[in-house]
Amino acid sequence: MEIRKAMEEFLQALKESSAYKDYKYQKERVKRVPGLSDRINEFRVKRFEFQNYQGEDLFEKVDEFERQYETFREEPMVREYLAAELEICRLVQEINDAIVELVDIDMEIM
Secondary structure, rough: OHHHHHHHHHHHHHHHHHHHHHHHHHHHHHHOOHHHHHHHHHHHHHHHHHOOOOOOOOHHHHHHHHHHHHHHHHHHHHHHHHHHHHHHHHHEEEHHHHHHHHHHHOOOOO
16 A cells, blocks of 8 residues: 555545544634633643753652642633643554654664
């Protein structure tokens, strides 16, 4: 089977997966609530900052972040969206890892 045709079939299967459908559904729900996408994006930015934070007061900053967003993350729509997003991100990562492992590209600089 030609690789491009197989890729198109794979992408179609991904679009039809329950993980992708749930993510798209949750994303549309969030879009219908004014300002919710902005709040989720703000949460993501702050979470990313903590994942890359190198300071000595990391635990204090994480505790503050957790307290600040605890109620927000408990909102059903936010919780369901973040769970769907995480599921699709993990699926994409798993696919990426499988491709990288199969191809076995030597990344050393010569």
